[in-house]
Amino acid sequence: MKVNTVKRHFRESFKSLGRNSWMTLASVSAVTVTLLLVGVFALIMMNLNKVASDLENDVEIKVLIDETADEAAEKELLAKIKKLPEVEDITYSTREEELSDLVKDFGDDFKLFEQSNPLRNVVYVKASEPQQTASLAKTIDKYDFTYDVMYGEGKVEKLFKALNIGRNVGLVLILGLLFTAIFLISNTIRITIIARRDEIEIMKLVGASNSFVRIPFLLEGMWLGILGSIIPIAVVITLYYNIYKNVAPRLKGEFIQLLNFSPLVYQVSALLLLIGVLIGVWGSFMSVRKFLKI
Structure with a gap:
């Protein structure tokens, strides 16, 4: 394609936006x-x-080691647990460390147990895949010198199920919203092009090729997508900046944290721009196609 032809296509796409200002x-x-x-x-x-x-990542297995286990037995148990393919990480904690954590979390009243510590040595196990926690706990529970294996049985399964349902519902809603966006935007662009069908038919009658007719409309659809994404991008950046600025400091040290401002807003902005351009070009392509068959 010649440079002058390309320039002409860009020039015509810009002119069309101005000539059809209301539809634009x-x-x-x-x-x-x-x-x-x-x-x-x-x-x-x-x-x-x-x-x-x-x-999900906060879920871990707490293995209480039997008091009859000596140092060698404990090392053997830790080695067997560490070899399991489902295990991502293990942490050994002595009964003294467990009591210290208890005092730190619940107050000095528990210092009374320092003279006669009722707690046990513990192994904290984290599964490489959170959904494997239950099966991994059952495997560890069969090993010798495990007094008890705790992972929130019953509650963990319900948590994972609820999270999976939430993710699936969110995915369906996003897909539904995207299809709605495609339908609304492409239909609006289609109405714009239908209003100019005489222009397309005249160009075809004087011998213009399909690509010569189509390209300015595709470019116009691209500009519409870019222009339409400017305000949403600005709103998304401003909205999340204010939310992050005011909410993130209050959640500092808490379990629940917001995603960092960067790169989240840039990822969402790029997504909006891409969606706008793709839908604009696709809507123009599909709308022009029916008028090229004359």
């Missing part, structure tokens, strides 16, 4: 509203997914 405004408005919903919902779902992942 309608298309850009449709893109803006739908992408704004997508952007806000994406921020919410990505943070909820982080909370879900944090909850």
Whole structure:
């Protein structure tokens, strides 16, 4: 394609935006509203997914070692647990360390137990895949010198089930919102192009090729997507900046944390821009195609 032809296509796409200002405004408005919903919902779902992942990763198995186990037996038990393929990490804690943590968490009243410590040596086990926690706990429970194996039986399974349902529901909602965005934006662009069908038919009658007719409309759809994504991107950045600035300090040291401002907002912004451009180009392509068959 010649350079002059390319310049002509870009020039015509810009002119079309100005000549059809009301339809351009309608298309850009449709893109803006739908992408704004997508952007806000994406921020919410990505943070909820982080909370879900944090909850899953916080699940661990607490193995109480039998008091009859000597140092050699404990080392053998730790080695057997560490060799399990499902194990990501293990941490050994003595009964004295357990009591110290208890005093730190619940107060000096528990210092009374320092003279006669009723606690046991413990091994904390983290599964490489959180969903493997229950099966891993049952395997460890069969080993010698394990007094008890605790992982929140019953509650953990319900937690994982609830998190999976939440993720699936979120995925369905996002896909539904994206399909709604595609439908609304492409239909608005289609109406814009239908209003200019005479222009397309005339170009075809004077011998213009399909690509010569199509490219300016594709570029126009791309500009509509870019223009329509500007406000949603600005709103997403401003909204999340203020939320992160005010909420993140209050959650410092807490279990639940927000995703960092960067790179989250840049990822969401790039996603919105990409969606806007793709939908704009796709809507223009599908709309122009029916008028090229004359």
